[in-house]
Amino acid sequence: MTEKLLEIYHRLLDCYRPQHWWPADSPFEVIIGAILTQSAAWSNVEKAIHNLKARDVLSVQALLQLPVEELARLVYPCGYYHAKARKIKSFVEWLAKAYAGDLTALFAHDVSLLRRELLLLPGIGEETADSIILYAARKPIFVIDAYTRRIVRRLGLAPDVYSYGGFQDLFMRHLPPDEALFNEYHALLVRHGKETCRKTALCERCCLAPLCPAAGAR
Ligand code: SF4
Incomplete structure (x- = not known):
């Protein structure tokens, strides 16, 4: 299986060349993008991120101060904007309270503890948590x-257990835990x-x- 997964990888890499993910200027922007991209096209996430940058509120402190209704207006292009604004507020409030707003302190955890922490937050599911761990914290998941x-x-490689964890195991059990490779x-x-x-x-x-x-x- 390892050989097969690596052959697939190398064929894709030859075909498309490196993708340079995640398209963001900072780990914090990756996190906000990971929340906004839930059920949304990336082009619409870009519009919302543009709005946040234009309003100069793409930081923990600024988002803490920003009323949730105004945040919802700024992320409107992504759809589900009230829910997404609440998720972003919950995240920054939790980060401020639990880690003094410091992502480095959050990212000091190992992968499994970091994942457990993120999954406790409202609106953060497995795909969002893992995107944050891989693309913002730069840890291998x-x-x-x-x-x-x-x-x-x-x-023809679908796992017997047809679940998020089943698919994830397929890659993580058969590939080296290499953040750059997973990215x-x-x-x-x-x-x-x-x-x-x-x-x-x-x-x-x-x-x-x-x-x-x-x-x-x-
Ligand atoms: S179904 Fe198979 S051959 Fe067809 S596009 Fe998908 S990966 Fe390629």
Whole structure:
């Protein structure tokens, strides 16, 4: 399995080249983006982040001061803006109280404790927590999303336990715990899921076709 997963990775990397994720100027911006991207297209997240930067409130202290209604207006482009504003407020209030607003102190935890801490917060599910751990804290954990599930399933590698943890185990049990590898691999899967292994798959131009049992059927 290790060999197969690495072959998939290298084929994707040859095809798409490095993706340079996460597109953000700071770990804090990664966290805000990870919350905003829930059920939202990235282009809309960019608009919301732009609004936050233009208003100069993309920091823990500024977001603590900002009324939640105004925050909701700024993140409106992402949809579910009232809920997302509340999630962001909850996060910064918790960070201020538990860690004096210091991300370095939060990120000093090991992966499992950090994950437990994040999953206790309202509105932070597994994908969001793992995105924060991988792309903001820069620690090795594999992020699973809908693109990854679809590609893995079509490649005939879906785990027996069809759950977030089942898919995550597939990668984490068979690959070295390498943050740079997990970063690039997930970014490449997202690119592949958006451009080629779409709902209607474009198998005729797919770099994974020689490995894929679904290729002939599509
Ligand atoms: S061959 Fe088709 S189904 Fe298989 S990974 Fe490529 S695009 Fe997806």
